[in-house]
Amino acid sequence: MKRTKMNNLKLSFTTAILSALMATSALAGTWTHTYTDQNGESETFYSLWCYRKDDGTYANNEWIQDSDGTWYWVEDDYTLPVVAGISPDGYMYDDDGRYVSMEGRSFPTIEQASMIATGMTYEQVLAILGPEHIRSSNQIIFTNDGTTSYAVCVWFFGNNGKYRLEFLNGEVSDIYGYFY
Numbered sequence: 001m002k003r004t005k006m007n008n009l010k011l012s013f014t015t016a017i018l019s020a021l022m023a024t025s026a027l028a029g030t031w032t033h034t035y036t037d038q039n040g041e042s043e044t045f046y047s048l049w050c051y052r053k054d055d056g057t058y059a060n061n062e063w064i065q066d067s068d069g070t071w072y073w074v075e076d077d078y079t080l081p082v083v084a085g086i087s088p089d090g091y092m093y094d095d096d097g098r099y100v101s102m103e104g105r106s107f108p109t110i111e112q113a114s115m116i117a118t119g120m121t122y123e124q125v126l127a128i129l130g131p132e133h134i135r136s137s138n139q140i141i142f143t144n145d146g147t148t149s150y151a152v153c154v155w156f157f158g159n160n161g162k163y164r165l166e167f168l169n170g171e172v173s174d175i176y177g178y179f180y
Contacts, residue, residue, distance in 0.1 A: 029051055029053040031052075032052055047082075051064045060074060061075065070098055072093070084136065088159070092133055092156060095134070100133065113155075121171055125165065133156050134153070137151060137152040152166050153165050163176070
């Protein structure tokens with residue numbers, strides 16, 4: 001009987017300790033417009049976001065998962081990017097830093113990009129490059145001559161560059177290529 005009382009006492013003590021540990025709230029990082037460096041000097045960005053981790057450091061050149069499950073890329077200047085790109089680990093993000101899945105997409109080659117010309121239709125471009133990685137603009141413009149559709153689509157070449165195509169009324173109107 002003494003053994004049972006001792007076991008119950010140990011069990012009660014262990015339960016109390018675990019309950020106290022589990023009751024502490026988990027800290028989470030926060031999004032902020034203000035970055036404070038190690039010397040205590042602050043800089044506020046009115047249109048840029050920084051992510052301050054629960055340990056007080058700022059995310060830097062890394063992926064952060066937000067409370068809603070969305071992954072964001074944070075640049076090496078401690079802010080979310082304002083232009084879509086590819087992280088150093090090879091994952092794509094949009095112009096808000098959100099992760100973009102490569103499912104159904106591939107990185108085109110420079111040879112494929114050289115086949116694109118002004119006047120080609122959107123469907124012809126898709127047949128060569130595959131689905132765009134980012135569509136940064138898609139709008140209808142009303143003019144005196146009628147309605148014009150305008151879209152800007154971007155394809156990445158891995159970490160080697162990007163191809164930006166502008167479409168007017170479904171046809172390539174401008175081509176911008178950046179290769180590093």
